[in-house]
Amino acid sequence: MKTRLIVAFCAAFLSSASLAQEKVVNIYNWSDYIDPTVLDDFTRETGIRVVYDTYDSNETLETKLLAGKTGYDVVAPSASFLQRQIQIGVYQKLDKSKIPNLKNLASDIMSRLATYDPGNQFAVNYMWFTTGIAYNVEKAKARVGDKPLDSWDFVYKPENLRKFADCGVYMLDSPEDILTTSLRFLQINPDSKNAADIRKGADALMRVKPFVKKFHSSEYINALANGDICLAVGWAGDSFQARNRAKEARNNVDIEYMIPKEGTLISMDNLAIPKDAAHVAEAHALIDYLLRPEIAARNSNVTNFANGVAASRPLVSPDILNNKAVYPDEAIMKRLFTATAYDQATQKIVTREWTRVKTGK
C-alpha cells in the first residue's frame, strides 16, 4: 500500500513537472487568416505548442478583452479597435528586443499604424486589406450585363441590389465596414462621428436590407465558392479565397472582387499581447516568427491577404503581389480611406443603429 502511494505520488509529481515545463502559446486570430502548416513548423522549431482559436469580428474579440481574463497570449485587433483598447489598457507593451524581425516590417504600414498606436509600442501589423464587392461573374452578367461591379451604386442603390436578391447577398456583420462604405456612397465623411451622419448611413442600409440574406463575416467565403450566394460586401483576401475554393472544386463558379471607384475602407489587423497573457515569452516568439519574410509570404499565399512584412514581397506569389485589389497601387491607394475609433458615446449610437439595421428594431 505504502509503495503504491509513493508510486502514485511520484507519477503525479512528474506529470505536473512536465506540465509546468510544457511551452505553449494561446493565440486568438481571425478565421481563414493563416497557413496552418506555419503553426506546425513553429512548434517543431521552438517546442512551443500553439493553441489556435478563431473569431470573425472585432466585437467578439473586444467582449473577451473587456471581460478581463482572456486566456490568450496573442490577439489580432483591427487598428481602430486596437486604438481604443490601448486607451482602455488591455494590452502590454511589446518587448521589442524579443522581436528582431521587426526590421522586416514595411515602414509605411507601421507609420500608418502609429496613428492608432503612437510609437508602435503595443502592436505590429499582421495583414492589411480593403472592403469591397465580391460577386459571381456569371450571375452578375445575367443581371446587370458585362460591366464590372466597380461602384457602391451596385450595392447601396436599392434598385440595383434588388436584382441580386434572388441569387443571394451577404454583407459583413461589421458596422465599421458597412456603415463607413454606405457613408462613402452617400458622399458623407466615412469616418464621421456625428450622430446624424451615422443615422443617415444606417437609413441607407435600411433601404437595401430587404435584399440582404445575411449579415455574417466569414460564411460568405464558402457561400460564394459553392454558388449559394452571388454577391457579398466582404474583405479582399476572403473573396479571393472564395475564388480559389471554387477553382479547386471545379464547379464553374468564377468570383471577382472589386474595389469600388468611389474608394473604400483600408484596414489593418495587428498582433498584440493582452495584459493578462500567461505566456509572454512565447507570445513574443510567435510574433517574431510571423514576421519572418518567408513565413509572412506563406500566410499571404494561402490567405490572399497582403501582409505587413515588406521583406516578404519577393516571396509572395506573383498573382497575389500583382493583384491590385490585394496590393493596391498608388492611384488606388489615393481612393482609400481609414477609420478611427469611435469614442464611447458614438460607439453606443453605432451599436444601436447596427442593431436597427440587422433586426429592424
Ligand code: N2P
Ligand atoms: C480573415 C478576415 C480578416 C479581415 N478571414 C478582417 N479583419
